[in-house]
Amino acid sequence: MHRRTPRSKLGMSTIKCLTQRPRENSKIAAKQQIDASDWIEGKDLGLEVLSAAPLVLSTPHELLAQHRITDKKHIFVRNVQDLAPGMTIKPLPLDGWEIELTGLIRPSRLVIRAEELLAMAQVEHEMILQCSGNGRTQYSGVKGTPWGQGGVANVRFAGVPLKAILEKHDVEVDPQVRYVTAEGHDQPANPEKPDFEHSIPVADVLERGILALSLNGEPLPGIHGGPVRLVTPGLYGTMQVKWLARLRFDAAESPTFYHATEYRVPHALLSIGEEFRFTLENSRPTWDIRLMSYIFDPPPGARLKAGPVTVSGVAYNDGKALIESVLVSVDRGRSWRAAAVEVPASPYAWYEWKTEVTLAPGTHEIWARATDALGRTQPLDGEIFWNPNGYEWSGVPRNEVTVQP
C-alpha cells in the first residue's frame, strides 16, 4: 500500500506563491510517495514528504503556528544519512550506547557511557531547530532538497553540558583546540560515499553545547537523534549531530566532504548561478542561524474580508542579541509599523509577534522584517546571499493576500 502525503491548504498556497518566480517547482516534492513501511509512525500526516531516502519531512506553517513548542509529531525530519534503528519516533535505548572523546585532549581517549549522563545535572534550552537549507526554493537555480519554509521548529532540548562531562572526567583540552568535530553512528548509504561529520567552534560547544537526552521533556526520539545528540543552540540543524558516536577535539576544521565542501557558504557575495569551488579558506560552515521571520497568519494566498486583519508570526536569530523589533509593511516597504513582540526566556527560542493592519479590497503583500540589537536585519531580497547550495535563506517574507470587496 502506498500512502500519498496530504498537502495542506497552506502548503498549496506556499507553492502557488513560490512558482511566481522562476524556481524549482516544489510540486515535484509534494507528489513524492512513500512506502507505508518507511513512514515514521507517530508523525503527523500533514507533513510534506520532500524525499523518501534519506527521509525528509517538512512542516507546513499551519502546523507550526498551533503551538509555541513544536510537538514531536510535527517536527521536520532531515537526515543526511539514515540510521536504520533510528527511524522511529520512540526513544532508542541508552544502555550500551557509548560516546568516544578523542583528539587533542588528555587523556587522549575517553569513552562515556550514555547511561552515566542520566545521573548528571541536565540543562534545557528552548531553541530553534532549523535546517540550513530551509527556504532553498526561494533561491534561483540551486539543487538540493526543495525546502519551502517548513524545515524549522521551536523545541526544548535537555541534556548534559559537554563542559560538565570534561570536568567530571578531568579531561584537559589542549590550547591548540579550536573545533569539536562530531560524528554519529549513522553511515553513508554506500561505502563509496563520504561519511557525515561536522566541526563546531570549541568556544560555542563549551559555552552552551549539551549531550541532549530529551526533547520537549521526553526521552529523545530516534528520528531526532536519540538516544544522544550533540546540541549547541544558535547553530543550524546540520550542526546538531544525531546518534552521537564521537567527539574529536581538533586544531582544524574537518576536511571531509560534508563539512569542507557542503554545508558552507562563500565569504564573498556571488552572482546568481556563479560557479564556486568551496575551500576551508574561501567559505564558512553554516554555523550561526541567520536572523529570520515568518508570517504564519494570514498565510500566502489567503482571502480576507476588508477591515482590520491580525498579522502574526515568529522571528529568531542566533541568540547573540535581542530581537528588538519586527516591523510589518503592507505598502511594499514605504511605511512600517512595529508589531508587539514577546521576548522569550531563552535567547535561542523564537519570538512570537502580532499586529493589526487594515487592508482595503484588492491584492496586497504583507511584509515582515525583524531587527536585532546588533543592527542585523533581513535582506529585502534574500537572493543577495545566493550560494550554490542554497543555504541560509533569510529574506523578508512577503505573503500575498486578497481582500474581498
Added chain:
Amino acid sequence: MHRRTPRSKLGMSTIKCLTQRPRENSKIAAKQQIDASDWIEGKDLGLEVLSAAPLVLSTPHELLAQHRITDKKHIFVRNVQDLAPGMTIKPLPLDGWEIELTGLIRPSRLVIRAEELLAMAQVEHEMILQCSGNGRTQYSGVKGTPWGQGGVANVRFAGVPLKAILEKHDVEVDPQVRYVTAEGHDQPANPEKPDFEHSIPVADVLERGILALSLNGEPLPGIHGGPVRLVTPGLYGTMQVKWLARLRFDAAESPTFYHATEYRVPHALLSIGEEFRFTLENSRPTWDIRLMSYIFDPPPGARLKAGPVTVSGVAYNDGKALIESVLVSVDRGRSWRAAAVEVPASPYAWYEWKTEVTLAPGTHEIWARATDALGRTQPLDGEIFWNPNGYEWSGVPRNEVTVQP
C-alpha cells in the same frame, strides 16, 4: 594673538544633546585654543578644534550639509602624527617625492617617483572620508579625541590604481601576500613613540586602491596627505595613509602599536567599561566603514513651527551593497516612513535623503535608520558595539527638536 574657534549654532546644539548622557563633555574640546601660527590658512573658521597638537579639526554638520562634495576648507583634519611641511592646505611638490615598494614582491624593492604617476591614467572615487573615532563621545567612558559627529566628509579622490603601477613595472606579488602595509613620511612626535603604519587586505587595495594625487579635482593639499596618499574607498580614514612613503607587501598584519593594538575593535561584544587587551587574533582593524546615517536637518535642539517639517540627511556604508532605504521615525520606533533616497553613482559616496514629517507642538525625537541590501542596519543603541577606544559608532541618530504651539 590667540584665535578662539567659533562654535556654530549646530555644534552647540549637538553638544547640548550629547551632554544629556553621562559622557565626556565635548565643551572641553571646543574651549581649546590654538596658536594663530599653527592654524591651517584656508580652513573654515567654523571648524571646531578638538586638539592642537597633533591638529584635530571637526566639521559641524551645518557646514557638511551645504554641499554634496565637502569643500577642502571644510574637510575635518585628523593626524596621528603631523608632518611639518604638510601643515598647509596647499599641495606639496611632487618632484623628488618617492614611494618605495617592498616586501614579498619581485623585484624585492622598487622606487616609484611620484612625478611619473601624473603621466598615468587617473581613477577618481567619490567617497566617504571618515575618522574611525567619529561619534566617540556617544560611547560611555572612552578615552581619545572627543569626536562628536564631525569627523566625516564626502570627497573626490583621484590617482593611479596600485594595480596599474604593479603592472607597469612588472612587479610580481608573491601568493603569500595578504596585506599591504602603508607608511607615511611623518614621524612620531618623539623617538620613544612607535611609528604609525597600517595594513590593508591586499585584495581591497588591488581591487580599488589608488595612489591619490588629487582631491576634489585639485592637487592634494598637504594637510590631507599630499602629494601622495594611499586611498582605498570603503575603509575608515586611518587606513588612508597620508604622505605615502612606503608600501610593504606582507604575509601578516603589521605588529606595530597603531595597527596591532590601536585602531582595532574586539571580535567579541564587550560590556561597557570592560577591560580588553588587543591582539591580532582577538580583534580586527577598523577597516570597513560601518553603515551610518545622519540627520542634518532639523539639527538637534531645533525649535520648529507646528506642521510639515522637511527632514534630510545623508547615509553611507562600506560600498559593498546598495543602501536600500532610510526610514524615519518620529514616535520612537513605533512606526517608520521611508525617505526619498538619492543613490549616488559611486557606491562609496554618501546617499542624500529627504522626507517630510508632521509634528504636533511639543518635544520630539527624530530618528533615522539606513538599511542596505545585505540586511545591515544601524543599531538602535550604538553602545552595543562599545569598545575601549570608542571606534565605529554607528547608532541610529536621534535629533531632539521642539515644536512650538
